[in-house]
Structure formats: structure tokens, C-alpha cells
Amino acid sequence: MTKDEKTAYWRQQIDGFQASGLSVKNYCAQEGIAVATLHYWRKRFADAVEPRPMVHGTEGFLPVTLTTVQPSVPPVEIHLLSGRRLKLTAPMDVGWLQTLVRVLESPCG
Secondary structure (H helix, E strand, O other): OOHHHHHHHHHHHHHHHHHHOOOHHHHHHHHOOOHHHHHHHHHHHHHOOOOOOOOOOOOOOOOOOOOOOOOOOOOEEEEOOOOOEEEEOOOOOHHHHHHHHHHHHOOOO
């Protein structure tokens, strides 16, 4: 068997396995092939997939569109005794907020 024939045979086996809906173990038992060999060829074909070419100068970057998001709740501003102010725009757990204020108002905070 030539290299191309061998590759074609294993491509057919991998395609057959994927279409079968069977587990690797059951498919290999049905076809009389070793589980390790099927895994080897699956990995080899997966590694052979070439990445898409990128536009010159943008390697590793994709376009991003930014939109303004309106908060789901109006902001809450908390004035602490220390003169610090907290402006919170996300819903939060009351217990967490009490702990935060307690820590910030403590002498070490």
C-alpha cells in the first residue's frame, strides 16, 4: 500500500467512525482495528488542518465593534464617613456590600 493509499484508507476509517455514532472502542472492534491506531490517525488529521490565512498586518487580531450598554439598574452612589465615594452600577448582594463598606470604613481600610 502506498503512502497516499494508506492516508486515504485512514481518512475513510475516520470518516466512517464519525458517521457511525459508535464509541471509539465499539467502532474499532467492529472494524478490527486498534483503538490506539484510530486515535493516532484522528490526531494526525486534526493536526494537518491548516489555519486560515490572515490579512497582512492583522495577524492575531479580529475586528471588534464597541457599543454603548445602558446599565440595567441606575447607579448608586455611597458616601462613606471617610469622605470616599463608591459609585456602583451593577446589581449586587447586600451582604457583600455591607462587608465592603465595613472594610472600607475600618481604621486599616
